[in-house]
Amino acid sequence: MLPTVAIVGRPNVGKSTLFNRLVGKKLALVDDQPGVTRDRREGEAHLLGLDFTIIDTAGYEDEDPHSLPGRMRMQTQAAVENCDVALFMVDARAGITPLDEEIARWLREGDAPVILVANKAEGKATEAGVMEAFILGLGEPIPFSAEHGQGLADLFQALLPYLEREDGEEHEKEFYEDEESAPLKLAIVGRPNAGKSTLINRLLGENRLLTGPEAGITRDSIAVDWMWTSYEGEERPVRLIDTAGMRKRAKVQDKLEKLAVSDGLNAVNFAEVVVLLLDATRGLEAQDLRIADKVLEEGRALIVALNKWDTVEHGSALYQGIKQALFDGLAQVRGVPIMTVSAATGKGLDDLIKVAFETRTAWSQRISTGVLNRWFEAALEANPPPAPAGKRIKLRYITQNKTRPPTFVLFGTRLDELPESYRRYLVNGIRKELGFGAVPVRLTLRSAKNPYAK
Structure with a gap:
């Protein structure tokens, strides 16, 4: 495990x-208005050859513990309690505030070593703000500019004593022999208040993500590494990705909500399997089908989970209704797994993870050219391609050129005249006969070029 550094x-x-600069990507949402970050977010940081896990936390506010800012503060406190060193950041332009002094008192009482960082220290005008930071009693502040990357060498020198291994060995990174043993990248998506963060907290067995009655608490897409124990007692790594609730586009007016939804869609691109979490008490809505369609369009494997199933009445009729609506609404992929779960009680969550691993296996598999073409010949024999205007369409052979998602290339002549219905017949045959189930399958048509065409 890499050492951990929390920014507070x-x-x-x-x-x-600063978090984005150290991880080298724009992972965390950034905006001029305060309070953008709510959950603590982790990333792998690299600073002049020093590797560590960096944790971005919510802005520390002195509010009632039961309020949303109060619950955010508890998440920050949990991050500091478990880190190797804390970076306490103040604003050199604004100077030291009473809240800065309160945070400093709290940090001095804790066990974690603290490095004081005076941010926004560009130019001589901020020197007074940097000097004022001495009153916090946390040693010499590091003049810094997260925006422009100034002060990175000083930050490296300050972190080195806390993060360097005594034996001089580098921290080991995990390598996986194959895709099956690598962590399952599992994203949870859905409308606001479907219970996405509650579900992840139940799997982890701790209040790792911020939850509450307020809709739209989650903004950043938060990835958490976790080890799942299967029914057989085998431990398998999972990377759980929580995302912001996705409302209808017309309702999303706030700039931050637009950023959060965009971040959630970006998380879908990096996932292998996506769980669309529905609030079973509200049934299936058009927005759920839009989200599902977007997931399949990106080529991710999809599972639908009906949450709050423990509170549902007439469950059998509701289940069949949702199943039929998905069948009608997702014509491109029939038979998507539908699971009933309860994030509040944990019921059905083990089965959900088991199905997610099985779905990834189908999504990742490669079919040999021999098996594929034997199936192809049988499919052509059972249902030959049509002959528009009496001219035969020749389908010569098929090959799989990619996995994750499974992608096939069909070679032949006059393929531009092949009806969409016949293309669907082949795709459905691949799914049904070759064990791909309900994962999205892509089929590209490629005609041989005629050297005498011109």
Whole structure:
């Protein structure tokens, strides 16, 4: 395991900007308004050859523990309790505030070593703000600019004593022999208040993600590494990805919500299997089908999970209704797994993870050219391609050129005249006969070029 560094500070001092700079990607949402970050977010940081896990936390606010800012503060406190060193960030332009002093008192009482970072310290005008930071009693502040990358060498020198291994060995990275043993990248998506964060917390057995009655709490897509124990007692790694609730596009007016939804869709691209979580008490809505369609369009394997099933009445009729609506609404992929779960009680969650691993196996499999073409010949014999205007369409052979998602190339002549219905017949045959089930399958048509065409 890499050592961990937590970034703490009041809202809008530049914590997420520093996080993004250290991980080398724009993972955390950044905006001028305060309080953008709510959950703690982890990433692998690299600083001049030093590797560590960096944790971005919510802005520390002195509010009631039961309020949303109060619950955010508890997430920040949990991050600091479990880190190797804390980076306390203040704003050198604004100077030291009473809230900065309160955070400093809390950090001094804890066990974690603290490095003081005076951010936004560009130019001589901020020197007074940097000097003022000495009053916090946390040693010499590091003048820094997360926006422009100034002060990285000083930050490296300050972190080195806490993160360097005594034996001089580098921290080991995990390597996996094959895709099956690698962590399952599992994203949870859905409308606001479907219970996505609650479900992940139940799997982890801790309040890792911020939850509550308010809709739209989650903004950043948060990835958490977890080890699942199968029924047989085998431990398998999973990377759980929580995403922001996705409302109808017409309802999304707030800039931050647009950023959060965009971040969630980006998380879908990096996932292998996506769970569309529905609130079973509200049934299936048009927005759920839009989300499902987007997941399949990106070529991800899809599972539908009906949450809050423990509170549902007339479950059998509801289940059949949702199943039929999905069958009608997702014509491109029939038979998507539908699971009934309860994030509140944990019922059905083990089965959900088991099905997710099985779905990834189908999504990742490669069919040999021999098996594929034996199936292809039988499919052509059972249902030959049509002959528009009396001219035969010749289908010569098929090959699988990609996995994840499974992608096939069909070679022949006059393929531009092949009806969509026949293409669907072949895709459905691949799914049914070759063991791909309900994962999205892509079929590309490629005609041989005629050297005498011109």
